[in-house]
Amino acid sequence: MLSYIIRRLLLLPIILLGVTFLIFCLFSLLSPMERLATYVHDPATLKNPQSVQRLIDKYHLDDPFPLGYINWIKRIIHFDLGWSQTANQPVWEAITQRFPATLELVLYSIIPVVLVGIWLGVISAVHHNDMLDQTIRVTAIVGWSLPTFIFGLLILFIFYGILEWFPPGRLSTWAQNILYTSPDFRSYTHLITIDALLNGNIPMFLDALRHLIAPILTLSYISWAELLRITRSSMLDTLRKDYIRTARAKGVDEHTVIHLHARKNALIPVVTVAGMQIIGMLGGVVITETIFNYPGLGFWVASSAQQLDYSSVISFALLFATLMVLGNLIVDISYALIDPRVRLE
Amino acid sequence: MLDSGKLLLAVKDLRTYFFTEEGIAKAVDGVDFEVYEGETLGIVGESACGKSVTAFSIMKLLDYPGKTVGGEVIFKGENLLEKSEEEMRRIRGKEIAMIFQEPMTALNPILTVGFQISEALMAHFKMSKEEARDRSIELLKKVGIPLPEQRVNEYPYQLSGGMRQRVMIAMALSCDPSLLIADEPTTALDVTIQAQILDLMRSLLQGFKGALIMITHDLGVIAEIADRIAVMYAGKVVEYTDKRTIFYYPLHPYTFGLLTSIPRLDLELPRLNAIPGVVPDPLHFPAGCKFNPRCRFVTERCKEEEPSLVKVEEGHSVRCWNVERVSKEAKEGLLVGEV
Numbered sequence: 149m150l151s152y153i154i155r156r157l158l159l160l161p162i163i164l165l166g167v168t169f170l171i172f173c174l175f176s177l178l179s180p181m182e183r184l185a186t187y188v189h190d191p192a193t194l195k196n197p198q199s200v201q202r203l204i205d206k207y208h209l210d211d212p213f214p215l216g217y218i219n220w221i222k223r224i225i226h227f228d229l230g231w232s233q234t235a236n237q238p239v240w241e242a243i244t245q246r247f248p249a250t251l252e253l254v255l256y257s258i259i260p261v262v263l264v265g266i267w268l269g270v271i272s273a274v275h276h277n278d279m280l281d282q283t284i285r286v287t288a289i290v291g292w293s294l295p296t297f298i299f300g301l302l303i304l305f306i307f308y309g310i311l312e313w314f315p316p317g318r319l320s321t322w323a324q325n326i327l328y329t330s331p332d333f334r335s336y337t338h339l340i341t342i343d344a345l346l347n348g349n350i351p352m353f354l355d356a357l358r359h360l361i362a363p364i365l366t367l368s369y370i371s372w373a374e375l376l377r378i379t380r381s382s383m384l385d386t387l388r389k390d391y392i393r394t395a396r397a398k399g400v401d402e403h404t405v406i407h408l409h410a411r412k413n414a415l416i417p418v419v420t421v422a423g424m425q426i427i428g429m430l431g432g433v434v435i436t437e438t439i440f441n442y443p444g445l446g447f448w449v450a451s452s453a454q455q456l457d458y459s460s461v462i463s464f465a466l467l468f469a470t471l472m473v474l475g476n477l478i479v480d481i482s483y484a485l486i487d488p489r490v491r492l493e
Numbered sequence: 494m495l496d497s498g499k500l501l502l503a504v505k506d507l508r509t510y511f512f513t514e515e516g517i518a519k520a521v522d523g524v525d526f527e528v529y530e531g532e533t534l535g536i537v538g539e540s541a542c543g544k545s546v547t548a549f550s551i552m553k554l555l556d557y558p559g560k561t562v563g564g565e566v567i568f569k570g571e572n573l574l575e576k577s578e579e580e581m582r583r584i585r586g587k588e589i590a591m592i593f594q595e596p597m598t599a600l601n602p603i604l605t606v607g608f609q610i611s612e613a614l615m616a617h618f619k620m621s622k623e624e625a626r627d628r629s630i631e632l633l634k635k636v637g638i639p640l641p642e643q644r645v646n647e648y649p650y651q652l653s654g655g656m657r658q659r660v661m662i663a664m665a666l667s668c669d670p671s672l673l674i675a676d677e678p679t680t681a682l683d684v685t686i687q688a689q690i691l692d693l694m695r696s697l698l699q700g701f702k703g704a705l706i707m708i709t710h711d712l713g714v715i716a717e718i719a720d721r722i723a724v725m726y727a728g729k730v731v732e733y734t735d736k737r738t739i740f741y742y743p744l745h746p747y748t749f750g751l752l753t754s755i756p757r758l759d760l761e762l763p764r765l766n767a768i769p770g771v772v773p774d775p776l777h778f779p780a781g782c783k784f785n786p787r788c789r790f791v792t793e794r795c796k797e798e799e800p801s802l803v804k805v806e807e808g809h810s811v812r813c814w815n816v817e818r819v820s821k822e823a824k825e826g827l828l829v830g831e832v
Contacts, residue, residue, distance in 0.1 A: 165532075200497040237764055276557075301573055312677070358524045362541060388556065389598065390593060390595055390598040391598065391599055391600055391601040393549075393556075393593070393599075393614070394591075394593060394599045394600065394601070394609075394661075394664075395601065396554055396585065396588060397552060397554060397583050397585055397593075398585065398586040398590075398591070398612055398613040398616065398664065399583060399584070399586030399587055399613060399616050399617055399668075400582075400612055400613070401616065401617050402578075402582075404612075408604075409601050409604070412603055413601070413602065449530045486603065487602075487603055488602075488603055488648045488650075489602060489603075489648070489650050
C-alpha cells in the first residue's frame with residue numbers, strides 16, 4: 149500500500165510536465181507580437197518598432213520553443229510563476245489570495261454533491277421505477293444536460309433578479325468593511341464563514357452563507373446529478389446480486405440489507421466518480437464564479453484567459469492538474485478503506 | 494414408511510410467472526409436493542425447468558418481475574403466501590434456511606464471513622456480537638473449516654470455493670431451521686469438492702431433525718441423498734414418488750429418458766440415450782403436454798390436451814397419457830439392475 153502511494157507520487161511530476169507542455173504548446177501557437185499584447189499598457193508603444201522589439205526581448209517572447217519552455221519550468225521550480233497582468237501582482241500571490249474563496253465554495257458544494265447525490269441515488273434505486281424514482285431521475289437528467297452557464301444565469305435571475313434573496317459577490321459591503329478594516333477581526337483560515345464563527349460574528353457568517361448559496365447550487369447541480377446517476381445504477385446492479393438474496397434469505401431486515409449489504413458495495417464505483425466530481429468542481433468554478441461575481445480563482449482565471457494573460461492561465465492549469473492527480477490518489481486510497489479485496493495488494 | 498414424520502411443508506399447485514416485456518413466462522406452472530419431517534426431498538430437472546424459482550417462491554424471495562400468482566405453500570399448517578413481508582422475515586433463516594448454488598457470488602465480498610454468519614443469529618435470537626461470534630466459530634468448526642478462530646475474520650475472497658460453500662452451510666444451519674433448501678449446492682464446485690460437500694451435508698443431516706429439499710440436475714446426487722423425488726419439466730412436476738420407484742419403475746417418458754441418458758453401473762444399457770431437442774422457452778411453451786415435441790411415446794392426444802398429475806398408486810403420481818407403454822418399456826430396460 150505504501151509503495152503504491154510512493155509510486156503514484158513519483159508519477160506526479162511526469163504528469164505535470166506533460167500537462168504544462170501541452171498548455172505551453174497552445175500558447176506557442178500565438179506569435180510573439182500577439183503575446184506581447186498582454187504587456188502593452190499604452191497603445192502608442194506599438195507605433196514604435198524599437199520599443200516593441202525591446203518589450204519582446206524583455207519578456208523573452210521570441211525565444212525558440214524549447215528554450216522558452218525550459219526557462220519557464222526553471223522559474224516554476226522556484227515558485228516564480230510570473231507576473232499576472234490581470235491581477236497586477238505576482239501569480240503566486242494572486243493564487244494564494246484567491247484560493248480560500250474558491251476552496252470555501254468547493255468545500256460547501258461537496259455537501260450537496262455527496263449527500264444529495266448518494267442519498268437520492270440510493271432512494272431512487274430502492275424505489276426503482278415508481279413515481280419517486282422518476283421524479284428524481286428527471287431532476288438529475290435536467291441537471292447534467294443543462295449547461296452551468298444557463299443554469300447559473302437562471303438562478304441569478306430568479307433568486308437575485310426577482311426574489312433578491314441571494315446577492316452576487318462574497319460579502320455585503322458592511323461585512324467587507326469589518327473584514328478588511330476592523331482591527332478586532334482576525335482571519336484564521338481565510339474561509340469567511342469559518343472565520344466569522346471563530347470571531348463570534350454571527351451576522352457576518354449568515355451574510356457570507358447567503359452569498360454562497362446560489363453559487364453552491366449552480367456549481368454542485370451537475371456534479372450531484374452525475375453522482376446520483378452513478379449511485380442509482382450501481383445500487384440497482386448491486387440489489388440484483390446473489391449476496392443480497394442471501395442476506396434476505398437469512399431474515400436480515402430490509403434496512404440492513406439496503407444500507408449495509410447493498411449500499412456499501414454499490415459505493416465502490418461511486419467513490420471514483422465522487423472524487424472526480426469534487427476535483428472537477430475546481431474547474432467548474434470558472435463559470436460559476438464569473439456568473440456570480442465571486443472573487444475566487446475561477447473569476448480571476450476567466451478574465452486572465454480573455455486578456456491572454458498566459459502566465460496566470462498556465463499556472464491555474466498547473467494547480468488544477470496537481471490537485472487532480474492528488475485527488476485521484478486520495479480516491480484510490482479510499483477504495484482500500486471500503487473494499488477489503490484492495491487492501492492486501 | 495416414509496410418511497412416519499409429521500407433514501412439514503405442502504406445496505399445492507404453485508404457479509409463479511415472470512411478467513416480462515416479451516410476455517408472461519410461466520416459470521413455475523403447477524408444482525405439487527410434500528415434505529415430511531426428517532426426510533429429504535429431491536427436486537430434479539434440467540436447467541431452467543423452474544427448480545430454483547420453486548425454492549424462491551417458497552421463501553418469497555422472487556426478483557422483479559417474478560410473481561407467485563396461484564397455489565398454496567403450507568408450512569407448519571400456515572400458508573406462507575399469505576404472510577406479510579415482516580412475518581416472512583422472521584421465518585427466513587430461522588424456520589426455513591437456504592443454501593445457494595454459487596458460493597462465489599452468494600457471499601457479500603466486503604463483509605467478513607464471521608459477520609455474515611453472526612447476522613442471522615443476531616437477527617433471530619437477539620444475540621450479542623460476541624455471543625454470535627463465538628457461535629460462528631463453533632459452526633465453522635462443525636462444517637469442517639480448519640482454524641475457525643482465524644477464518645471467522647476473513648473475507649470471502651480469501652476462501653476457496655469449497656470453503657465458501659461450507660460457510661454457506663454454516664450460515665444456513667446457524668439458527669437450526671426446520672426446513673433447509675439446498676439449491677444445487679454442489680453444481681459450481683469441482684468433482685472432488687462436490688463429494689466433500691455432499692459428505693458433509695450427509696453427516697450434518699444425521700443430527701438434523703428438520704427436513705431437506707435438495708434441488709439438483711444431478712441424478713447421482715439425488716440417488717445418494719434423497720428419500721423422495723419430484724421430477725420437474727418446464728415448470729411442472731411430471732413425476733413424484735420415492736427414490737427406488739423413480740430409479741426402477743419410472744412412469745414418465747422424461748424420467749425414463751433421464752435415467753437412460755446417464756451411465757449406470759447397475760445396468761447394462763446398450764448405449765446412452767440422449768433426449769432429443771431442448772427445454773422449451775417458457776415464453777413459447779408447446780400446446781398440450783410440454784414434453785410432447787421431445788417424447789418418444791408421443792400420440793395425437795399429447796399434442797392437444799395437457800395431462801394432469803395423477804396418482805397411479807399410493808405414493809406415486811405422474812403427468813402422462815401413456816403410462817402403460819412407458820411402464821412396459823421401463824420394466825424391460827431398467828429392472829435388470831434391481832436386486
